[in-house]
Amino acid sequence: MYKRIHNFSAGPAVLPEEVLLEVQEEMLDYRGHGLSVMEMSHRSAPFQEIIDNAVAAVKRIMDLADDYEVLFLQGGASTQFYMIPLNLCPDGEVANYINTGSWAGKALKEAQKMGKKMHVAASSEDKEFTYIPRDFVLSDNPAYLHITTNNTIRGTEYKFDPETGDIPLIADMSSNFMSKPVNFRKYALIYAGAQKNIGPAGVTVVIIRKDIIPRINSGLPTMMSYNTHIEKGSMFNTPPCFAIYVTGKVLKWIENQGGLKAIEQNNIRKAKCIYDILDNSRFYRGTVVREDRSMMNIPFRLPTEELEKKFISESTAQGMLNLKGHRSVGGCRASLYNSLPLKSAQVLAEFMLDFEKKNR
């Protein structure tokens, strides 16, 4: 038998137990092939099937047709912060960003650092990133508008898709990717590190609408050009095979759950367990405006930092891991990604009520 804790990590995060059991089962002998997926040539038929199935599942789940390319790349969202302006902001145009917190800030700083013209089209920095700006003003000659659809540290989330007309809309969806139905077709480029909602660390999904491919700058370093990876189906060089394989299993799990509508219903139920407490408590305090709060990452404060320490230490002792807020903002944070079982949210809610009773 094995023990499983309740894992509220902001990422890498909990995976479905069914997926881990399958991975375990196939570890030494993948479906009678006599080797682990980690030992497979990426040019072999079984691995080609694994990556093809993962690409097809992404398209089915997101309701995308052949007008999109789906890539599995390395280097995390942080590498995309560089690749996006490098590929998609030509000289004479301006990279536009909405600044909604730490990761959005890192993305825009990277464009700036490269010497690209960068424009902040909107920002919620005035209120410590506790809300999502509704309005934005694009620069002249905008190359694109970049948003961060969920802000892992601050706990805010886009619940609408900004209207940019003909201007390509680009989104870092790392921390709410595939957590709910979205009109993905409004986006020219979507990227997400797998390690929050759809798999383990080490692979980044990048989804590119084909109409922007002609806009990709030429003469780029081979590994930094989207064209390299599009032309070679993510296999210009050896891809992160095992991470793609596990991600493929999580995608299948999402489909088995009933797709994004069903996933969203589960996520709403889980988030409600915690938000109901925050809304009805004078002990716990949510930190963001109600209408923009995230279904994925719920930061909250207790009356004192001392109580927060006690809360984290007692919850850890009771098998609830990673409830400490990000070091840059302090407090507590519960991350409730797709694969977190409802039971975990319920156990946390009970613990919160109990802790309040004993400590208020």
Next chain:
Amino acid sequence: MYKRIHNFSAGPAVLPEEVLLEVQEEMLDYRGHGLSVMEMSHRSAPFQEIIDNAVAAVKRIMDLADDYEVLFLQGGASTQFYMIPLNLCPDGEVANYINTGSWAGKALKEAQKMGKKMHVAASSEDKEFTYIPRDFVLSDNPAYLHITTNNTIRGTEYKFDPETGDIPLIADMSSNFMSKPVNFRKYALIYAGAQKNIGPAGVTVVIIRKDIIPRINSGLPTMMSYNTHIEKGSMFNTPPCFAIYVTGKVLKWIENQGGLKAIEQNNIRKAKCIYDILDNSRFYRGTVVREDRSMMNIPFRLPTEELEKKFISESTAQGMLNLKGHRSVGGCRASLYNSLPLKSAQVLAEFMLDFEKKNR
């Protein structure tokens, strides 16, 4: 029970069965922590221990002290082809390369593509890369000399360390990394994709001698600067945690085998099984000069392409996988990396003798 084939893949490649069994055992509950390594926050104590242990093992195995930094990065050797000239070839200096085949060629082309001054200090292209050049001529103002210590496609291997004096020597060791004792201290930078000799795909080991750190160019894209990863101990962003974890287990396995001296003895025995046949046969023909032939990748030809097809199809049917030569050169190739059991080499040797008897 599970079936295991004999895996002669050029990479991703066979892993020690002991390692896979441990990974399997720990899949749902890593050492009583109640979660998989794939589900761990990279900021958690158990993961910090995993990466610290892996760094320490690399240093122990290679006999390096604290004058070296050990990084675990993403993007494969192909990303290093870009990062090396970007970081280590300042304006006014010249990136020097020895061209020993396909991967060496890709490395030097990347420097050229970036607009760096590039100089081919030696090449074995005149004889289709079937040997390792002994002499080389550096350019004026050389930034470094880059070599490829083992050529996976052609099957040649450096058995000496080029003398470069004060000029930094840089080596892509992807396909013979940790396969034998080397005077690693002669190298200023060593890199290797893990997926051949020390782990699964998705992580690249980069080892940097600290005295060249002041030479790293400034103002680089965050993820492309070695300084970023040195300062943050490979954790500027989420690292490929699971690939590092499995690599750590292979490193431990190498130490348990007795370190690089013992590993080399095993590799010599395995390679001898095949080379003895090539040396004593008029049927099979090795393709590279004897003194430079690789202990890792053994390309060979049969009398006709038809016989080669038959050889590959019959060996596959008998549970020996991936004996087809690289598509760019044809023929057959057996890759005998560290983790390939001696038994696999023996089984292949028997098959080769038997096939010769039946088909000559």
